[in-house]
Amino acid sequence: MAGRPEASDGGAARDSRARWWQTAGGIALLYLGAAATWILVSDRLVEIVFGVGHAAAIAQSVKGLGWISATALALYLLIRSSMRAERVALARAGQLEDLLHAMTRTMDDVFWISEVDPKRVTYISPSIERLWGRTMEELIADPMKWADAILEEDRPGVIAAYEAVVRDPGSGIFEAEYRVRRPDGSVIWVRDRGYPALDSTGRVTRLLGLAEDITERRRRQEEVREREQLLRKLTDEAPGVTYQFQMWPDGRSAVPYASERIRTVFEVTPEQVREDASAAFARTHPEDLAMLQLTIEKSITSLEPWQCEYRVILPKAGLRWLEGRSTPERMPDGSTLWHGYIHDVTERRLSEEALRRSERALKESNERLQAILDNSPNVAIQGYEVDGRVAFWNRASEGLFGYSAGEVMGRRLVGTVLTEEDEEEFLRIVRTAVETGEPAPAREWRTTHADGKPRWCLSSIFPIRFGDDRALVVCMDVDITPRREVESALRESETRFRQLIEAVREVFWMVDWETGRTLHLSPAFETTWGLSRSAAYEDPMVWTSIIHPEDKARVEESFKRDAARGKFDIEYRLIREDGSLRWIHDRAFPILNDRGAVWRVAGVAEDITDRKMAEHRQALLMQELDHRVKNNLAAALSLADMTARHSTTLEQFQEVFTGRLAALARMHALLAVTRWHGVRMDELVLRTLEPFLGAGGCDVQIDGPAGMLSSHVASPMCMALHELTTNAAKHGALGSRDGRLRVRWEMDGPLDAPERLRLWWEERGGPPARSPREDGFGTTLIKGAIEYQLDGTVESRYEPEGFSCRITVDFARTSELAGRWGSGPRGSGDEARTEP
Amino acid sequence: MESHDIEGAAELTGRRILVVEDDYLVASWLTGILEQWGCRVVGPASTVAEALRLVEEGGFDGAILDVNLRGEQSGPVAETLEARGVPYFFLTGYGSPALLPEALRDRHKLFKPVKASELRMAVQRRLAKR
Numbered sequence: 001m002a003g004r005p006e007a008s009d010g011g012a013a014r015d016s017r018a019r020w021w022q023t024a025g026g027i028a029l030l031y032l033g034a035a036a037t038w039i040l041v042s043d044r045l046v047e048i049v050f051g052v053g054h055a056a057a058i059a060q061s062v063k064g065l066g067w068i069s070a071t072a073l074a075l076y077l078l079i080r081s082s083m084r085a086e087r088v089a090l091a092r093a094g095q096l097e098d099l100l101h102a103m104t105r106t107m108d109d110v111f112w113i114s115e116v117d118p119k120r121v122t123y124i125s126p127s128i129e130r131l132w133g134r135t136m137e138e139l140i141a142d143p144m145k146w147a148d149a150i151l152e153e154d155r156p157g158v159i160a161a162y163e164a165v166v167r168d169p170g171s172g173i174f175e176a177e178y179r180v181r182r183p184d185g186s187v188i189w190v191r192d193r194g195y196p197a198l199d200s201t202g203r204v205t206r207l208l209g210l211a212e213d214i215t216e217r218r219r220r221q222e223e224v225r226e227r228e229q230l231l232r233k234l235t236d237e238a239p240g241v242t243y244q245f246q247m248w249p250d251g252r253s254a255v256p257y258a259s260e261r262i263r264t265v266f267e268v269t270p271e272q273v274r275e276d277a278s279a280a281f282a283r284t285h286p287e288d289l290a291m292l293q294l295t296i297e298k299s300i301t302s303l304e305p306w307q308c309e310y311r312v313i314l315p316k317a318g319l320r321w322l323e324g325r326s327t328p329e330r331m332p333d334g335s336t337l338w339h340g341y342i343h344d345v346t347e348r349r350l351s352e353e354a355l356r357r358s359e360r361a362l363k364e365s366n367e368r369l370q371a372i373l374d375n376s377p378n379v380a381i382q383g384y385e386v387d388g389r390v391a392f393w394n395r396a397s398e399g400l401f402g403y404s405a406g407e408v409m410g411r412r413l414v415g416t417v418l419t420e421e422d423e424e425e426f427l428r429i430v431r432t433a434v435e436t437g438e439p440a441p442a443r444e445w446r447t448t449h450a451d452g453k454p455r456w457c458l459s460s461i462f463p464i465r466f467g468d469d470r471a472l473v474v475c476m477d478v479d480i481t482p483r484r485e486v487e488s489a490l491r492e493s494e495t496r497f498r499q500l501i502e503a504v505r506e507v508f509w510m511v512d513w514e515t516g517r518t519l520h521l522s523p524a525f526e527t528t529w530g531l532s533r534s535a536a537y538e539d540p541m542v543w544t545s546i547i548h549p550e551d552k553a554r555v556e557e558s559f560k561r562d563a564a565r566g567k568f569d570i571e572y573r574l575i576r577e578d579g580s581l582r583w584i585h586d587r588a589f590p591i592l593n594d595r596g597a598v599w600r601v602a603g604v605a606e607d608i609t610d611r612k613m614a615e616h617r618q619a620l621l622m623q624e625l626d627h628r629v630k631n632n633l634a635a636a637l638s639l640a641d642m643t644a645r646h647s648t649t650l651e652q653f654q655e656v657f658t659g660r661l662a663a664l665a666r667m668h669a670l671l672a673v674t675r676w677h678g679v680r681m682d683e684l685v686l687r688t689l690e691p692f693l694g695a696g697g698c699d700v701q702i703d704g705p706a707g708m709l710s711s712h713v714a715s716p717m718c719m720a721l722h723e724l725t726t727n728a729a730k731h732g733a734l735g736s737r738d739g740r741l742r743v744r745w746e747m748d749g750p751l752d753a754p755e756r757l758r759l760w761w762e763e764r765g766g767p768p769a770r771s772p773r774e775d776g777f778g779t780t781l782i783k784g785a786i787e788y789q790l791d792g793t794v795e796s797r798y799e800p801e802g803f804s805c806r807i808t809v810d811f812a813r814t815s816e817l818a819g820r821w822g823s824g825p826r827g828s829g830d831e832a833r834t835e836p
Numbered sequence: 837m838e839s840h841d842i843e844g845a846a847e848l849t850g851r852r853i854l855v856v857e858d859d860y861l862v863a864s865w866l867t868g869i870l871e872q873w874g875c876r877v878v879g880p881a882s883t884v885a886e887a888l889r890l891v892e893e894g895g896f897d898g899a900i901l902d903v904n905l906r907g908e909q910s911g912p913v914a915e916t917l918e919a920r921g922v923p924y925f926f927l928t929g930y931g932s933p934a935l936l937p938e939a940l941r942d943r944h945k946l947f948k949p950v951k952a953s954e955l956r957m958a959v960q961r962r963l964a965k966r
């Protein structure tokens with residue numbers, strides 16, 4: 001860039017208007033005027049000189065004038081366009097110059113131009129005054145002032161550099177950084193550069209330069225250097241290696257910088273790896289080498305930070321874990337340079353497992369805590385004025401009571417959440433809290449939710465004072481409704497249980513296993529044992545005192561041994577004070593405490609006397625039944641045998657024996673109805689005579705009370721009635737169309753247990769009774785049954801009107817000593833017959 | 837059937853047997869069959885008291901006792917017989933000996949209903965020995 005020495009007067013009024021002849025129009029007009037004058041004048045002269053015809057001369061003039069006008073117009077256009085282009089170029093040059101001036105005036109940097117021969121400064125920008133503290137004029141007047149300002153120690157170097165450029169332009173540009181002492185004594189740093197301008201012969205004619213104040217930059221550089229030193233110191237002190245690592249595409253690698261720690265971390269010196277990193281790589285554990293290379297390659301391609309944890313095997317320290325991080329940058333030559341840090345994490349690795357474990361434990365415990373917090377009921381918090389008006393109402397309170405803050409704010413809770421009575425109590429507590437400044441003891445309140453259902457809450461109430469005159473009471477509630485509901489259900493179930501065990505006949509009992517103390521004994525104990533409960537509470541073992549002596553040892557032993565194991569399950573007898581015997585079935589089961597130890601023993605004692613009696617009766621009954629069946633079989637066999645002896649034909653035997661057996665079967669059927677208790681006399685008679693009733697034959701009259709015959713009386717009585725009936729049918733009134741039979745009996749004593757029976761059997765209207773009858777065995781059976789078996793009497797009469805008989809049995813005597821039966825059951829009925 | 841007695845069996849003719857049985861039919865059958873075999877029947881007795889009276893009177897070689905006599909046990913009768921060295925056996929409908937007095941539980945018993953041949957063998961073996 002060229003400067004102008006006279007530029008000091010700046011861009012003067014260069015744009016003054018051009019004169020009219022300088023314009024294109026003017027030039028064309030002058031040309032037109034001059035050419036026209038020439039034609040007109042020259043034609044006149046020709047005319048004057050040569051005397052050409054007047055008309056021809058005029059025509060020549062007009063033609064000439066036309067051509068000249070056309071050329072004048074072309075000239076005008078040409079000049080005008082060329083002048084316009086020039087004006088634009090001039091304007092541009094002017095602007096550029098203005099800009100340059102403005103810059104040199106305002107910029108801190110100093111532009112300068114110096115001639116080489118003779119040595120002088122031809123231009124220097126005004127900012128020199130700010131930089132050097134000397135004026136432009138001073139320096140232009142005396143070029144050496146420039147060098148004088150440079151500190152002495154810097155000056156020779158600067159001059160030498162300047163001279164070198166001047167002498168030999170091939171050496172490049174003049175460049176120097178030096179210090180300048182300003183007139184006020186302060187020293188600044190200047191960076192000065194000069195670009196040589198050559199003439200056609202290649203000699204340097206002048207230098208164009210730029211000097212800038214780099215004091216600030218130098219200061220910064222100084223700081224940076226100091227910082228770098230500090231950093232180096234720090235990196236050398238750091239436990240790991242701070243390094244630069246460079247890798248080229250051909251696989252070469254180097255560590256241009258590594259802090260001192262590399263000596264311990266890799267056990268190599270920084271020098272060893274400065275040019276070639278392989279010494280550091282050689283330390284890598286063989287198993288980790290591939291992985292390490294992979295991470296480096298990844299960082300090269302992605303230019304993302306490299307991070308790796310890997311093992312090295314060091315000559316002295318042995319196997320160590322290293323962790324490294326570094327940030328890559330691509331270098332112009334295609335290599336990659338990382339700045340990073342690698343440190344030994346062996347200790348950390350060793351403790352990492354433990355750390356992970358404790359972290360896991362911590363996490364779990366946090367999660368648990370979180371879960372507890374999440375599941376905890378929300379705490380409802382309200383603030384109240386001293387008069388009970390709500391001053392604060394949190395969301396949980398809305399949930400607990402069902403009223404929004406807007407609904408209750410500034411109001412008292414009476415009628416909504418609290419009953420009148422409870423609110424009064426609440427206000428009393430609030431006032432006390434405010435007066436004493438102490439929190440009120442936690443208390444459970446029954447509140448009413450907006451939905452009308454009760455809610456129980458546990459409330460803590462405490463006062464807060466604002467300044468001297470205002471106090472607020474804070475109430476914190478926890479919803480305990482579910483707990484209260486459980487409690488209430490529990491109470492209810494307890495009541496039900498108590499009612500139950502107090503109502504039932506079984507004795508419920510519970511003892512403290514350790515102390516043996518009676519904890520509970522149901523009222524049934526008193527009715528079953530015949531002892532008072534208070535006695536049992538006083539003496540826990542009183543229940544064993546009335547156990548049957550044969551059972552007592554067994555029961556006490558089993559109780560001690562088995563009750564706590566749930567194996568106490570025993571039957572025993574009590575002999576009560578009134579002498580009655582009761583059978584008890586007693587069972588116990590242990591109740592364990594939270595540690596699984598036997599805490600209490602509870603049991604149920606049941607009075608099973610009735611069951612025992614029933615069992616006993618049942619056993620007796622079974623034996624009796626067996627006995628009877630066998631006796632009956634024996635009797636039936638005897639009957640068969642004796643019937644056979646008195647039968648003349650098989651048909652006769654079959655008929656008679658079947659009849660007798662059927663009679664016994666009927667009697668047993670009647671016995672079964674009353675469970676072998678007995679048979680009603682009237683039923684027995686009716687059943688026996690049934691085939692002959694209403695058959696259109698003999699008229700049968702039956703008359704007698706419905707007294708009960710015991711089982712051992714019923715059988716012989718049945719047999720006797722059967723034989724009487726059979727005889728009557730065969731030989732007497734029952735077999736006769738006009739016959740009449742009257743059976744009448746009387747019984748003394750109560751009907752369910754009569755003492756005496758008198759029976760009259762009277763046949764009339766049949767054939768005359770003949771004594772003895774042909775079939776005497778029947779009569780023998782009657783006598784045997786009544787007299788031998790029942791100790792009764794049979795009086796028979798054989799009269800022409802018919803057979804009659806009177807039977808008397810004294811039931812009281814049937815089980816006592818009885819008289820012998822006549823001449824004994826010898827088979828021949830004739831001998832046994834008591835004649836009238 | 838009496839013609840070929842089992843070995844060791846004694847001749848029954850003229851033997852006097854006390855029958856104690858409260859069931860008329862059974863007593864009657866026993867009486868009949870014993871007489872058929874040539875025995876002389878003492879009794880029958882249908883009560884303990886009657887039986888004891890007959891034992892007191894004596895005049896018989898052996899006895900057949902029912903256990904239950906109108907609700908009374910025939911134990912006392914058996915004891916008296918034992919005291920006098922008179923052979924006897926029980927004829928009972930009870931399957932269980934538990935209802936007998938303890939001292940008599942292991943005495944010889946026949947169970948009702950009994951076959952005539954069984955009864956004859958028992959009478960020969962127990963009651964007809966001299």
